[in-house]
Amino acid sequence: MTRLLGRLWWLLAASATIAFLSPPFLWLAGIMDGAGLTQYMQQVVSGVANGCVYALVALGIVLIYKATETINFAQGELMMVGAFLAFTFITMYGVGFWLGAALAIIGAVLFGMLTDRAIIRPVVGQPVFAIVMVTLGFGFVVRAVVSMIPGWGTDTYALTTPFSGADLRLGTLVVSQDHAAIIASTVVLCAILFVFFRYTRLGVAMEASSENQLAAYYMGIPVKRVYTLIWGLSAGVAAFAGLLLAPITFIHTQMGFGVIFKAFPAAILGGFGSIPGAIVGGLIIGIVEALAGFYLPEGFKDVAAYVVLLVVLLLRPEGIFGRVTPKKV
């Protein structure tokens, strides 16, 4: 049974990939006309752009989970705080986009580190489920506090970036510069994170403490401090995602709550705890959502992502890149 499901998974994954890549060939073969192909590409690009944001939020969740085994339901709120900080610096104080973005990310990093010290540290060692409830409650509190701060409140705000409004033309394909900026900066951030985890002392220390807390401690790695830094890093990535999301949606207190229910499926789809998995999962969710919204009747846009999640989990419970470890009693 398990083997059969495993084979079904490979069959499904292969056919989905072929179907996804087929339109250019259909066009070459003359089955699909040029306008149809352009439409398809258009949807894929906007799906990838949305997927990048999901992927970054999922990445933050996975970073925290890998290192501390805390499932962070407040990741969307970290993103929201980042976006509000960016709005404050850029629009309210008018310090300019690049400086404002940098300040927002630094602020979010500090906020993440503070969260770890104040909220998460007291419950370390308790059952996973208890910590999940803490992060869930923390999300409620952050949303409430943000809506109480004068100047932030419950209104929706728009953030203008240097990219806003202009389009990029690639042949017949029209890509808004916002989408292009999202995709490009996600690629750059992933490359930076890869180099960081591979080649810097701190990155290796983080990897080590996520592999085995106790062994890392014995090797002289200050595990507690590393955890605080990981929360800071994760909040920074979340703020980055907030900066990217702000121009294409709006900044408001509920923005995190909406994204978190896409980012978790993305992280799970890729295999919870796998960094490439989170990126791939986010892209899949984004693309599926965009294509389903365009080609299927109304109402399938939100459902499609969850159907994909269910099908993948039923066939491959550990997710696409998930690690299977033998059970110990």
Next chain:
Amino acid sequence: MRFIFKTDYSQDIRLFPFGGTARFWLGLGLYALIVAGLAHASPIPLGPGHWLGIAAVYAVLFGAVLLRQNANGEGGHAAFWYGLLGVAALTAPFILDLYFTSQITFVYVYGIAGVGLILLLGMCGQISLGHAAFMACGAYTAGLLQAQGFDLLVTLPAAIILSAALGVVIGLPALRMTGIYLAFATYAFAFIVEEILARWDNVTGGNMGFVLSDPSILGYTFDSEAKMYYLALVLFVLTLLAGLNIRRSSTGRAFMAIRDSETAAEAMGVNLAVYKTTAFAISAGMAGLAGAIYAHLLFFISPEGFTILLSINLLVLAVIGGLASMHGAVFGAAFIVVLPQAISLTKDSLPPVVGQLPGLEAGIFGLIIILFVIFEPMGIHGRWMKIKTYFQLFPLYKKGTFKRQKSYMVSERNR
């Protein structure tokens, strides 16, 4: 002290581990019948004073007998207090006004769903973010069947059975996954169910929802708050007894074995697939029952009432109430119903600058969750146990009695 030290092995399977003889329950039943007859046939309307008198008679009749220990060394405390609670619950609609009566009815309804969730989460260790879907299923089944002219004797069992069937379907992922994977698999299912309810509008009324009428059994219509109160009370007590009975049966033992270690349970011959599916079915059936009553209480249902927020609320109910015992369902349900009311009441007495802040309710809600997990991870029931132990052991209680071992590595990866 008795709940720490086991004095008797049959204590585990007794429904009320600390006392309560058959004679007592028979007497209490008779007393309840007489009181009910009095209430029904009394020539003058009974006021609060009368009901306090009835409770006092109860206290004298049963208290003197039961407050002392019987020959086997079993105390009658629990039976006495539960009996008093029962009398209070039976007489509440006569003493309290309509508003409080309907609020307590909501406590019973949430309690029914809470018992189901504690069975699933506290006993079997399976998490579900999809309980709103079960409640929705129960609510819509009851509502739609009622619209066809069926009475409660048909609609309630149908709601339970259909929700349980849905529970089996949603529980199927549980056979292959655990933890966060399971949570979001159930969430995905629940989301799809919600979307179906919203889109299938020629049957369910879509996002507009639809209106229900007063429920009835064999021509007897539950058309007042008090009648709905008794209906909910009876169903809640039955659910609670069912939950307690499942807990002490072999099924409950199998659930707990699965919770503690799936591999060990399997090695002992527990069929994981069967028992996990059973747990989901029972839990979903209870949630469906709660949903059906909920729909009749609100008179109006729409998909918006059954979103992820309801599922989260139910999880909070179970965690704040205490996962370790069925008491938690009652405490948690009371918490869920009382907290928003308490906040909105205190809001008016606060200075308007603070009271009118947006998001105050959600903020306090979140803060209480955080404080509970940090300071009282066992929930209200755990705190109650500690207070009880403190007084039972009076001068000897030590701070470390309930202290939990903190562990370094709480890895789920190598579970």
